[in-house]
Amino acid sequence: MRLSRYFLPVLKETPAEAQIVSHRFMLRAGMIKQASAGIYSWLPLGFKVLRKIENIVHEEQLRAGHLPMLMPTLQSADLWRESGRYDDYGQEMLRMKDRHDRDMLFTPTAEELITDIFRGHVSSYRDLPLTMYQIQWKFRDEIRPRFGVMRGREFLMKDGYNFDLTKEDALHAYNRHLVSYLRTYERMGLQAIPMRADSGPIGGDDTHEFLVLAETGESEVFYDSEITELKFGDRDIDYTSKEQCHAVLEEFTSRYARTDETHDEALFNQVPEARRRVARGIEVGQIFYFGTKYSEAMGATVQGPDGKAVPVHMGSHGIGVSRLVGAIIEASHDERGIIWPEGVTPFHVGIVNLKTGDAEADAACETLYAALTAKGLEPLYDDTDERAGGKFATMDLIGLPWRITVGPRGLKNGVVELTCRRTGESEEMSPEAAIDRVAQIFAPHMVRGL
């Protein structure tokens, strides 16, 4: 993309409404614009990041064997009355009436609808196990939205639902989700720690939240520092293997890690003092096993091998896709701006032409741009005639992890400069070498999409 053809309304000054760093940078980098309280338009740069995150979530869900689908944002209240949640959910649920005076709502989650789909079409244990998921906009009418997309009213969420014959199978689904979530967050450059949590209005016994450590996190968290040394890494997991998935669960949840909701001082004190940590975290996902809560209430049963109808065991699993954009920034920035992890960066590399209009510099940039694009990379070429300082400041603000700087001075010696945003380290090399380096850096991070 050429910057001169892009829509990137960056701000030099910080809008007054933004309190936390991710909100400030998202506004300043021209990623979002508030439409009303807790509701945002996603401008091209922000939308690009959102889509990258979404694609990673899709890829990892597909890898785990889950089926993508899509359910409506507006739902009839009837199903929610059936589960009893129409009354339980309270003011957080946005309710409305259609022209026939029927009660409707904007979905905050979709257990009822998916259960309705299930019970209408699945009747045999032979069709199990089944896990379907969607990435869809949700609405929760928060009393006080704040922190930009971190705590908006409208938000993009991946929500998945598993249906299993037995509790044992459903717990495997739970473990499988835990594994796939660990993998998903790592690909986004995040360390998200599974912590024992409270189930809230979803209900159920087993639940873990995934938290990213950040000073601005909304939850206080207590954990054994050993847990931050765990890496999922590049291991090859067979998602159909109960043993393998369970082993990962054991590895990642055996040490103390809880949010303030479930914190147990006595248990925490059993952790050696040197390893006890109290910090803050941002919740970026949660997994639940809730057994037959919805299947019993809504009659979602299958016939087992013995011919008897039994309610299915279920769980649901969420990833806060739009919230992750903010969480990643909270976890990865400096005073000049965002620092995108390679896996989610909107553009792979910025090309800064230090002297637009200089024939040699222009030509070198065009060649770089074409060669990078040909390799499937996404460069953002600043071809404007702004001065160098301004170009650098914009690149730093929008957080591209790598930058190639091209100027007449370097070109005299046949070199350009490759700079790492995170470390600030620069290296001079030929344009060809820079292209190869960037291609090599991003080889493990090319999101294939769907």
Place this chain on the structure above:
RNA sequence: CGGGCUAUAGCGCAGUCUGGUAGCGCGUCCGUCUGGGGGACGGGAGGUCGUAGGUUCGAAUCCUGCUAGCCCGACCA
């Protein structure tokens, strides 16, 4: 929903107390000079001062209602 506050140009703000020609910085547009970390000079565009009503010869300014947004709290992914 309780408490506090704000609304003037795209963004950040002054002007309101004490009523009388709507301002500043940044951004933006045009031109010239510049050119390796937000450059200089010159010239422009852009605001029914959130909204409705009231007081007044006259309202951004005083009064009343409404709306929107922000902060603290409770709540929440």
